[in-house]
Amino acid sequence: MGLTGPVLVVGTGLLGTSIALAARRAGLDVLLSDVSPEHLRTASGLGAGRPVADGDAPQLVVVATPPDHLGVAIAEALTRYDAVVTDVGSVKSAPLREVSERVGAEALERYVGSHPMAGSERSGPLAASAALFEARPWAVTPHPSSDPGAVELVSALASACGATVVTLPPEEHDRAVARTSHLPHLLAVLVAGRLADAPAAHLSLSGQGVRDVTRVAGSDPALWQQIVASNAPAVLELLSEVRAELDAMITAVSGGSREGLGVLLDRGVAGTQAIPGKHGGPVRATAPVFVSLPDHPGELARLFADAGVIGVNIEDVRIDHDPGRDTGLVELVVAEDSALHLAASLEDRGWVVHG
Template sequence: MKTALVIGTGLIGTSAALALARRGVTVHLADHDTEQVRTAAALGAGTGEPPEGSVDLCVVAVPPTYVAATLADAMRRGAARGYLDVASVKGGPHRELEAMGDLDLTAYIGTHPMSGRERSGPLAASADLFEGRPWVLTPTRDTDTHVLNLALELVAQCRAVPVVMDADAHDRAVALVSHMPHLVSSMVAARLENAEETAVRLCGQGIRDVTRIAASDPRMWIDILSANPGPVADLLADVATDLESAVTALRELQSADESKRRDGATGVESMLRRGNAGQARVPGKHGTAPTVYEVVAVLIDDQPGQLAHIFADAERAGVNVEDVRIEHATGRQAGLVQLMVEPRAAAQLAVALRERGWSLRQQ
């Protein structure tokens, strides 16, 4: 791939363009918002000048609602030798293109990089946004091998991991692992909108984890959900059934009848255990089977260099920190750093950190 046209200079389009440009591909940028094109170009993502003739690959990075029309326009004017989109839904756009009847769909492949951020627009873009992340490819029996290879080259240039799926299977999967969780996160966050300030001040890491994705742009999510409403609605119906069961069980726990309280406890325990089982299936580090780590919690001051010193001391102790979380203290310039390590290394790290003057907390 020597030349590419990226249509849509938001977060995903600009990030892909930055990755390609960094690796020597001549990238042309297009967007209905000329200001976004100028911003992306200024970041080094490519040029806002139109290409002379066809490029090797056209990447369509517009909202799902506009994918089919944008692709059709590019294909009819022969903008490229291969075409792909990066929308978060795949089945609908492909069916729209088929319905048009006058397009050579051998030159097209649907794709979806499983990466993003709460922020949108070119200023949120990064050349390494996709590094190590799954990038779904949905070829059909008609997809030309050359086009599939171009898509694989794009994935490789972005240092992502290719995953081949059927388009409709992809849409059901992202409804489960992305779209439905986003709505549930928003529903939980909505409970905080009119909550008393004294309650909100008690927010800890748990509520931050659950509501983090609720900070995303609603307009972007309306586009996503409008393109995949059926599978998301089916999953939410299942969640609603579980919620009804949970409400019934909790009401039973309030009962004066001991038998009902036992039933309620059993119902709540069943729900929690199902949650344990589901969470245990979430892939762990580097996509491998999940690993249970032990937490070494360290109290630190909110000052420059504190984290660097902790990591340096962990290195001196010969311990690899697998993951890290920070819980900030309320009303104090301090926080609790939770270092996740292999269980066999936890005691070794705790001893080393104490010897170097760190204050540890029991978890």
Template sequence: MRTALVIGTGLIGTSIALALTSRGVRVHLQDHDPEQALTAAALGAGDTAPAEEPVDLAVVAVPPAHIAATLAAADARGAARAYLDVGSVKGGPRRELVAAGFDLARYVGTHPMSGRERSGPLAATADLFEGRAWALTPTPETDTEVLNLALELVALCRAVPVVMDADAHDRAVALVSHTPQLLSSLVAARLTAAEESAVRLCGQGIRDVTRIAASDPAMWIDILSANPGPVADILAEVAEDLDATVRALRALASTDAEEHADGAAGVASLLRRGNAGRRRVPGKHGAAPAAYETVAVLISDRPGELARIFADAGAAGVNVEDVRIEHATGQQAGLVQLMVDPGAAPVLSTALRERGWSIRA
């Protein structure tokens, strides 16, 4: 791939463009908002000058409702030899293209499973997709050269290709992306009317659950409008679980021993199912989840403290597998939770204590 056209210079489009330009591909940028395209160009994502001849690959990074029309318009002017989109929904746009008579041989639908709570070109980074899954949904009509260009794009963005059927993709993202967004928003919405004293008790759990609730509502309306059926189906199943859990909790409050036991069994069943589902979430580098031990270290909110603790862990010969920070309420301090191999936890704890760190149980 020598040349590419990125249509849509939001977070995803600009991040793709940055990754491609950093690896020697000449990228042309296009957006319905010329100022946004100029912003992406100023960041080094490419240039806004039209290509003098068809590019190798056109990447359509627009909301799902506009994918088919954007692809058709680009093809009508002969913009590229091959086309792909990076929308979060695949089945609907493909059916619209078929209805419009688009040549599916020169197109493949894709979806990089990466994003941020912020949107727009200023939130873009060239490494946004590194190590992340990138779904590709070729059809029997997809030309081999087009699929190879799509795979090359994924490789240049240092993502991991996953080939699947378009409708299976839409059901999958409804489960692992779209429904979690709504559930996060539902939990966060409970905080709007909460007493200030309750909000001040927020800990890491509520921060984890509500992190993606900060996402742009307009963007999510576009996404959910393109995949409402599968999301509604999953939410209906969640609603059944919620009803059962409410009944179990009411029973748990009962003074009747048998009813109380039934309630406890119902809640325990849900928690065990949650444990089982969590174990299926891929771990580091996509491997099976590993069991780590946490070493919690008190850390002050000063420049260089994180760098110092990582340096001390490295000096102890311990690899930190994951890290979380739990900020203390009303204090300029917090707990850094270092997840390490269980066998390395005692070594790390001892080494950090010897270097003056306060280890918390």
């Protein structure tokens, strides 16, 4: 079953509009629907597609509504259209249970859940981008009665949007996102919460570390209430594990046990090394090179250009802006065996490199 369209996107927020833009870029006819006339007008104005009309017959329906409304919206799409239906919610088991209670077995065969692992702290159609899914994982989560042709069609949509398809059962998907997305978000929220009423003198010492740890905590609280509630069993299991390790850390710190603290710190290092590396391969040995960056236009481009001339590939980059410094500190992450060469060559070109 080839994907020829039309594709109907129900919900024109960040994900829905981004999918619509990516599908349009792939040459597909896209129809749009949203309970918010303003969102629908905005998405249409961005070129994401045209509002769905009576008589339109989509080949594929993509439900991109908030988590609390997924089950109802999926069931309505299966009932209204003779089409394959997917959704892009971040939890798969709960919507599947609700849909199973609302539609018959024949209609359920046309439903295949999915979840693109891409997003932003921003929301709404104005935050959308056709490039949002490029090279990102897109989980496709067929249930036991999903029609193979429907699975193929949903996978084709993910590929058309530039994503990499990862096929998982719904329950396994929910355990995976609890570990890699939902738990990190909740822990970031707890850390960020310690800053809300902090004295200004404390906050003046903020560096890139606290920004890295708390970045995702700025996401929409109402949305995350829905996400966590719908994946409560998997999230609770992990929170219980963290609570046990937090108790162990409190015991180690209060008792002055460097050995006990070291065990936990070593486990954290092992966790960071378990995250897939560049292009999904094994983690490569890297080293940071810290460079002072004058805070005016063109300097970052000049730094990158010099690194290119030197012949060193930059694996990652971070910029730290301390409140008391009129320059930025750029951390260039490069292959470990290239770090000394890059540092020396940048100094030769007039850059201030920090050890």
